[in-house]
Amino acid sequence: MPSGCEGCRNVSALGFDFAMAFQPIVQVSNRSVFAHEALVRGPGGEGAMSVLSQVTDQNRYSFDQTCRVKAIEQASELGMKSMLSINFLPNAVYRAEACIRLTLATAKKCAFPAEQIMFEVTESEQSSDLAHLKSIFRDYEQRGFTTAIDDFGAGYAGFDFLVEFVPDIIKIDMALLRGIDVHRERQIVVGGIVRICNELGVRVLAEGVETRAEFDFLRTLGIDLYQGYLLAKPALRALPDVNWSAIGL
Numbered sequence: 001m002p003s004g005c006e007g008c009r010n011v012s013a014l015g016f017d018f019a020m021a022f023q024p025i026v027q028v029s030n031r032s033v034f035a036h037e038a039l040v041r042g043p044g045g046e047g048a049m050s051v052l053s054q055v056t057d058q059n060r061y062s063f064d065q066t067c068r069v070k071a072i073e074q075a076s077e078l079g080m081k082s083m084l085s086i087n088f089l090p091n092a093v094y095r096a097e098a099c100i101r102l103t104l105a106t107a108k109k110c111a112f113p114a115e116q117i118m119f120e121v122t123e124s125e126q127s128s129d130l131a132h133l134k135s136i137f138r139d140y141e142q143r144g145f146t147t148a149i150d151d152f153g154a155g156y157a158g159f160d161f162l163v164e165f166v167p168d169i170i171k172i173d174m175a176l177l178r179g180i181d182v183h184r185e186r187q188i189v190v191g192g193i194v195r196i197c198n199e200l201g202v203r204v205l206a207e208g209v210e211t212r213a214e215f216d217f218l219r220t221l222g223i224d225l226y227q228g229y230l231l232a233k234p235a236l237r238a239l240p241d242v243n244w245s246a247i248g249l
Contacts, residue, residue, distance in 0.1 A: 014059050017043050018051040020070050021234035022078070024242050025085065025205065025227045031249050034225055035083035035118055036239060038071035045236045061099075064092035068103045072117070076110035078239050083146060085118040090132065096139035118146035120171070122154075130164065137165050148205070153193070166200055169225070174208020181213040194221045215247050 021041045027034040042050040055063050068086055075084045093099045107114045119140050121133065137147050147167040154173035162170060172190060180186045197204050206218045209228030218226070230247065232240045 013062050014054075014066065016051070016054045018070075019043050019045070019236055020067075020074050021045070021236045022075075022080075022239055023227060023234040024082075024232045024240065025225060026231055026242055027224055028219070028226060028247065028249065029224050031244065033082045033242060035085045036075070036080060037085040037120070037227065037234075038067070038075070038087070039234050040067060041234075041236055060089060060092040061094070064089045065099070065102055069106050072103070072106045072110055072112050074237060076112045078237075080112075080116075080239060083116050083118045084112070085120055085148065087120045087122070087150065088136075090121055090136055093132075093136050096136045100139070100143065115144045118148055118169070120148040120150040122150040134165060137167065141168075150207075153189075159196070162196075162200075162202070167202060169203045169205055170197060171205045171207045171227070174228070177206055177208060177214055177218065178210075179214070181211075181217040187217070190218075191221055194223060198222075212246065212248075 019041050021039045022036040023039060024033045025035040025037060026032065040048050040051045068088070071084060071086050103117070104114060106112075107117065121137075140147055146169065147165070148169040148171060149161065149165065149167050150171045151173040152162070152170040153176045170193075172193060176186055176190055178186075180190060194204050203225060204223050205225035205227060206215075206223050207227045209215050209218065209226050209230050211230060215226065215230060226247075230243070232242050234240070
């Protein structure tokens, strides 16, 4: 177990560099940007896999910590006023209370409010210790962070995962939403997810929305949070403008 996190601030320790792109998450009920998700990219804007393919068991902890630092530093430099959504790797968190120290120190140094940070974990993340993942979520929630399950519906755990962690937000996987305006089976499944989340007090976010028809149907289900190319593509080291006219706002 690492005794401290300061060494993880040095990107060169990874043996590779990377950059951050930001994509807006919008709240349509008040026509606002709810959050920006920080997405890893190559230094020149190369796709995420060009970076993630270089992550190993040996550098996973350093990579996870460096992602947090880069995301917070760049969000602060860009004057981000919304929530900042950061993906984390549960297998890179040894002890939540220890591994969060650098995140908190970076937020303080950059004068970025810690309560504006949202942590996402993908539902397909094959954590070997679900009790450990639950302890991370509990620690983050107690510290005032917003928590989210990403890619819901794409992984191995499904509703068991949702019930076990009960996050603040779930992000429905884009594969379930593709063409939902004409796909009855997807309409039924997603409608069921929305109803269950409403009962649990969990907010639903539709990610990967690409067409106006998809958006219009999802609105009939009462979904208020959206992310996808229809609204804005990720921008490297920048906060892209939202195309509100694409959804009639």
